[in-house]
Amino acid sequence: xxxxxxxxxxxxxxxxxxxxxxxxxxxxxxxxxxxxxxxxxxxxxxxxxxxxxxxxxxxxxxxxxxxxxxxxxxxxxxxxxxxxxxxxxxxxxxxxxxxxxxxxxxxxxxxxxxxxxxxxxxxxxxxxxxxxxxxxxxxxxxxxxxxxxxxxxxxxxxxxxxxxxxxxxxxxxxxxxxxxxxxxxxxxxxxxxxxxxxxxxxxxxxxxxxxxxxxxxxxxxxxxxxxxxxxxxxxxxxxxxxxxxxxxxxxxxxxxxxxxxxxxxxxxxxxxxxxxxxxxxxxxxxxxxxxxxxxxxxxxxxxxxxxxxxxxxxxxxxxxxxxx
Numbered sequence: 001x002x003x004x005x006x007x008x009x010x011x012x013x014x015x016x017x018x019x020x021x022x023x024x025x026x027x028x029x030x031x032x033x034x035x036x037x038x039x040x041x042x043x044x045x046x047x048x049x050x051x052x053x054x055x056x057x058x059x060x061x062x063x064x065x066x067x068x069x070x071x072x073x074x075x076x077x078x079x080x081x082x083x084x085x086x087x088x089x090x091x092x093x094x095x096x097x098x099x100x101x102x103x104x105x106x107x108x109x110x111x112x113x114x115x116x117x118x119x120x121x122x123x124x125x126x127x128x129x130x131x132x133x134x135x136x137x138x139x140x141x142x143x144x145x146x147x148x149x150x151x152x153x154x155x156x157x158x159x160x161x162x163x164x165x166x167x168x169x170x171x172x173x174x175x176x177x178x179x180x181x182x183x184x185x186x187x188x189x190x191x192x193x194x195x196x197x198x199x200x201x202x203x204x205x206x207x208x209x210x211x212x213x214x215x216x217x218x219x220x221x222x223x224x225x226x227x228x229x230x231x232x233x234x235x236x237x238x239x240x241x242x243x244x245x246x247x248x249x250x251x252x253x254x255x256x257x258x259x260x261x262x263x264x265x266x267x268x269x270x271x272x273x274x275x276x277x278x279x280x281x282x283x284x285x286x287x288x289x290x291x292x293x294x295x296x297x298x299x300x301x302x303x304x305x306x307x308x309x310x311x312x313x314x315x316x317x318x319x320x321x322x323x324x
Contacts, residue, residue: 090211
């Protein structure tokens, strides 16, 4: 199978287990799950699918020399995402962690079509689901991991990939940079994505709107919780054909390219804080970027303060005023 990836270029996948897992229906479903939580028609940025990201993590792990087992775990690390991904974490409350997918990952794998495939290749769901076994795939923030690296590069201009990817390496079972300038480029790009996208007022407002939309849809019986195990499009079709004035109004608002041009952003809201402080290999010793770059240390500190204060987002009561 030849993969033409937007970040890593053309790559041929030959391992039978990888081919079988990629073709599994549960993995193919990710082609219809938006990475950003909402499809482009209802979001303000051009996005990509969870499938694109999952394959990207696999390709990055292979590039870094990860074991085949870790590559499989990387390919499957997001397979348990529901439709709309982290936006569903906002159905009932403001979500600072956005981690519901993590809590159901092992159960999803066990009850999916994947155990039979994995066992046929001498692998087990128990190990594949345990991300603690795979130090390149997942690390607690602020360390680098294949998951964070891929979704960042996938959002950034290709110049960031060209400046950073050649200098990513593995040291002591961790992903690190071998070059200070590359680490700086990546870290500042990551901080910028947090500021203008992941933690921005517009993105947070859209997650709030989506949470209310799904809550109303569930309450009116237009959709069910089980529907979220299908795809974005299948759930949206039910919502788009609903007779509810509230649902139609929220869908219309979500289609607004720039929410701040139509609504006042007045409500302090918190969203998950994404941050990194990559290790740089210097004279065979790992040093945190923040210890080498005072400017980045200030950037990181300020981002942490800004996130703690929250961003001003639209008022849902204002949005819904006058809608029966």
